[in-house]
Amino acid sequence: xxxxxxxxxTLRQAPGDADNISTKLMFRAALIRKLASGIxxxxxxxxxVLKKVENIVREELDKIxxxxxxxxxxxxxxxxxxxxxxxxxxxxxxxxxxxxDSEFCFAPTAEEVITNMVRRDVTSHRQLPMTLYQxxxxxxxxxxxxxxxxxxxxxxxxxxxxxxxxxxxxxNYYKVMFKAYxxxxxxxxxxxxxxxxxxxxxxxxxSHEFMVISETGEAQIALCDCGYAANVEKAExxxxxxxxxxxxxxxxxxxxxPDMYTVEDVANFMKISKKRFIKTLFFIADxxxxxxxxxxxxxxxxxxxxxxxxxxxxxxxSETVYQSISDCxxxxxxxxDIKSRFKSSKDSSKPLKTIIADYALKGVLNGVSGANKDDxxxxxxxxxxxxxxxxxxxxxxxxxxxxxxxxxxPLKFSRGIEVGQTFKLGVKYSxxxxxxxxxxxxxxxxxxxxxxxxxxxxxxxxxxxxxxxxDGIIWPPSIAPFEISLITIETxxxxxxxxxxxxxxxxxxxxxxxxxxxRNERAGIKFKxxxxxxxxxxIVISAKTLKDSECEFKMRSSDKAERxxxxxxxxxxLELKNKI
RNA sequence: CGGGGUGUGGCUCAAUGGUAGAGCGUUCGCUUGGGGUGCGAGAGACCCCGGGUUCGAUUCCCGGCACCCCGACCA
Numbered sequence: 138x139x140x141x142x143x144x145x146x147t148l149r150q151a152p153g154d155a156d157n158i159s160t161k162l163m164f165r166a167a168l169i170r171k172l173a174s175g176i177x178x179x180x181x182x183x184x185x186v187l188k189k190v191e192n193i194v195r196e197e198l199d200k201i202x203x204x205x206x207x208x209x210x211x212x213x214x215x216x217x218x219x220x221x222x223x224x225x226x227x228x229x230x231x232x233x234x235x236x237x238d239s240e241f242c243f244a245p246t247a248e249e250v251i252t253n254m255v256r257r258d259v260t261s262h263r264q265l266p267m268t269l270y271q272x273x274x275x276x277x278x279x280x281x282x283x284x285x286x287x288x289x290x291x292x293x294x295x296x297x298x299x300x301x302x303x304x305x306x307x308x309n310y311y312k313v314m315f316k317a318y319x320x321x322x323x324x325x326x327x328x329x330x331x332x333x334x335x336x337x338x339x340x341x342x343x344s345h346e347f348m349v350i351s352e353t354g355e356a357q358i359a360l361c362d363c364g365y366a367a368n369v370e371k372a373e374x375x376x377x378x379x380x381x382x383x384x385x386x387x388x389x390x391x392x393x394x395p396d397m398y399t400v401e402d403v404a405n406f407m408k409i410s411k412k413r414f415i416k417t418l419f420f421i422a423d424x425x426x427x428x429x430x431x432x433x434x435x436x437x438x439x440x441x442x443x444x445x446x447x448x449x450x451x452x453x454x455s456e457t458v459y460q461s462i463s464d465c466x467x468x469x470x471x472x473x474d475i476k477s478r479f480k481s482s483k484d485s486s487k488p489l490k491t492i493i494a495d496y497a498l499k500g501v502l503n504g505v506s507g508a509n510k511d512d513x514x515x516x517x518x519x520x521x522x523x524x525x526x527x528x529x530x531x532x533x534x535x536x537x538x539x540x541x542x543x544x545x546x547p548l549k550f551s552r553g554i555e556v557g558q559t560f561k562l563g564v565k566y567s568x569x570x571x572x573x574x575x576x577x578x579x580x581x582x583x584x585x586x587x588x589x590x591x592x593x594x595x596x597x598x599x600x601x602x603x604x605x606x607x608d609g610i611i612w613p614p615s616i617a618p619f620e621i622s623l624i625t626i627e628t629x630x631x632x633x634x635x636x637x638x639x640x641x642x643x644x645x646x647x648x649x650x651x652x653x654x655x656r657n658e659r660a661g662i663k664f665k666x667x668x669x670x671x672x673x674x675x676i677v678i679s680a681k682t683l684k685d686s687e688c689e690f691k692m693r694s695s696d697k698a699e700r701x702x703x704x705x706x707x708x709x710x711l712e713l714k715n716k717i
Numbered sequence: 718c719g720g721g722g723u724g725u726g727g728c729u730c731a732a733u734g735g736u737a738g739a740g741c742g743u744u745c746g747c748u749u750g751g752g753g754u755g756c757g758a759g760a761g762a763c764c765c766c767g768g769g770u771u772c773g774a775u776u777c778c779c780g781g782c783a784c785c786c787c788g789a790c791c792a
C-alpha cells in the first residue's frame with residue numbers, strides 16, 4: 138500500500154478524552170475514531186489488525202473442528218423470555234421495537250439464538266458433538282464505557298458454542314478448546330495466563346478467563362506460587378486460625394458519631410483500624426432478610442454470599458427494610474441484639490432470622506459497629522459475648538493477607554485484561570430451550586453445552602497496552618497491520634524513487650505486506666509516523682545508502698539499525714517471514 | 718442511578734455582555750532533506766440545542782442533549 142493514498146490521518150495529539158495508553162495510541166495511529174460513548178469506528182489500519190486477529194482465531198478453531206456461522210444481531214424477545222434472561226439481563230441488554238411494536242434486543246451474546254438453531258435441526262446423538270462459532274458485533278449497554286475499545290458498548294467478538302451428548306464429552310472438549318485458546322493468545326504475542334473465573338450471568342459451573350498481564354488491566358487476579366490463579370471475583374480464601382483472648386474483652390460503650398455513615402468516617406474519627414470494624418449489610422435472599430457481617434477493611438462478594446446462603450435471588454435490602462429491622466438510620470446498624478429490634482410498622486418486611494458472618498470476624502477483638510441508634514456507634518463488641526452469628530463463611534472479596542485455599546500460603550495479586558472466557562454451561566440453556574436429542578436408548582435428553590468467547594477488538598487494545606514505547610505502538614509481527622514499513626527519504630530523486638518502487642514490488646513478490654511512505658514529506662515526519670504506527674520492520678531507502686547499493690533495516694522493537702545490501706534484501710526478508 | 722465537570726474551526730485549547738483567537742493539522746508557494754524544520758500567503762466556526770434576562774448573549778440565568786470524571790453496594 139502506498140501511504141500517499143492510504144486513509145491514515147495520524148494525530149500529533151490524542152483527543153482529550155482518551156483515558157489510557159492504548160486508546161491514545163489507537164487514536165493517534167488512526168486505528169479508530171469515536172462516534173459516541175463506547176462506540177467506535179475502525180479505520181483501514183485498525184480494521185486490518187482486527188482481521189489479522191480474526192484469522193488467527195479462525196485458523197485455530199477450524200483446527201479443532203468448529204464450524205463458522207453468522208447469527209443475527211437483532212434477536213426477538215421470545216427466545217430471551219424462554220431462557221428467562223429477558224428479565225434477568227437488566228439494562229445492559231439494549232431493547233428495541235420494530236414498526237409493528239414487536240420487541241427485540243441487540244445481541245450481547247448468542248446462546249439463545251444458537252441453541253434455538255441447533256434444537257431445530259440436531260435431533261440425534263449421531264449428530265453430536267458439534268461446535269459452531271461466529272464473529273460479530275455485540276452490544277452491551279455498559280453503565281460506564283471507558284478505556285476506549287477495551288470497555289466499549291459495541292465490540293467485535295468471537296463466540297463459540299459446543300453441543301455434546303454427555304457431560305464427559307463436554308468436559309473433554311472444554312479442554313481441547315482451552316488448548317486452542319492458549320495457542321491463539323500465544324500466536325497473538327501475548328504474555329497471558331488463564332485463571333479460574335466466576336461464570337456470572339452466563340451461567341455454568343466451570344469457567345476460565347484468559348488474562349493478558351498488564352498493570353493497566355481492569356481485572357484483578359489472585360495468584361499463588363502453588364499454581365492457583367483466579368479472578369478476585371471468584372478467588373476463595375482459606376479460613377485462617379483465629380484465637381481471641383477473652384480476658385482482653387472490654388465493656389461495650391456507645392460513642393456519638395454524628396453524620397458518620399461509613400467505616401472510613403468512623404475509623405478516622407475514632408483513630409481505630411478498619412480491621413476492627415464490623416460492617417453490617419442487609420440483603421434480601423429469596424424474599425427473606427439476611428444480615429451479612431464483614432470485617433471493615435474487606436469488601437463483600439455477593440456471589441459468595443449467594444452461594445453460602447444457597448439462594449437464587451439476592452439483592453441489597455432497601456432503606457425501608459434496613460430501617461424496620463434496625464430501627465435506625467442507614468449507617469448505624471450493628472449486630473448486637475439486632476434480631477430483637479424489628480419494627481413492623483414501617484412496611485411489610487419480615488423480621489430478621491439469619492445472621493451470617495465472614496470467617497475473619499472470628500479474629501476481631503473489641504470490635505466497632507453501629508449502635509442501632511441514630512448517630513451512635515458501639516465499641517468493644519465481641520463475638521460470643523455480644524453477638525452470635527448463625528453461620529460463618531468466606532464472604533469477602535479476596536484481598537491482601539488472605540491465604541490460598543489450596544496450599545495455605547498468602548495470596549498475591551496482579552492485574553490483567555480479560556481477552557477470553559470459556560464456560561462449561563451444562564444444560565442451563567438446552568433445558569430451558571428444550572434443545573434435546575435422542576440417545577441410543579430412544580430417550581430424549583438435553584444436550585450439554587459449552588460456550589467460549591474472545592474479545593477481538595479488546596485483543597487489539599490489549600496488544601498495544603502490552604507493547605508500546607514513548608514513540609508509539611510496537612506490533613507483534615503476527616497481528617501487525619503490515620509487516621514492513623518502507624520509507625523513501627528523497628522522493629524527488631529519481632533513482633531513489635525508482636529503487637524504492639522496485640523494492641516495493643519485490644516485497645510483494647515474496648508475499649509480505651508493506652506500507653510504503655512515498656509522500657513528499659520530510660524525513661522526520663516519516664520516521665515519527667512510522668514509529669507511531671509501529672510496524673515491526675522498517676526499511677529506509679535514501680541517496681545516502683543507495684550510493685553503496687545498500688538500504689537501512691531496523692526492527693521497531695530495537696534501536697539499532699543495520700545496513701543491508703540491496704541484492705540480499707529479498708533473501709533476508711524471506712528469512713524473517715518464515716519466523717512470523 | 719447519584720455527585721461533579723466540560724461543550725468555541727479537523728485536533729488541543731484561549732478570550733469576551735457589542736457575533737471570536739492561538740498552536741497543531743490542512744491548502745498554495747518557497748525553504749529543508751535522517752527524527753514532527755523555517756518563512757510567507759490562504760481556506761476553515763451561525764461559539765451544542767431551546768428558552769429567558771438585556772438595546773444587544775458565544776459569554777449571565779433556566780431547561781434539554783452530548784461527552785468526560787468520581788462513586789454505586791455504602792452501612
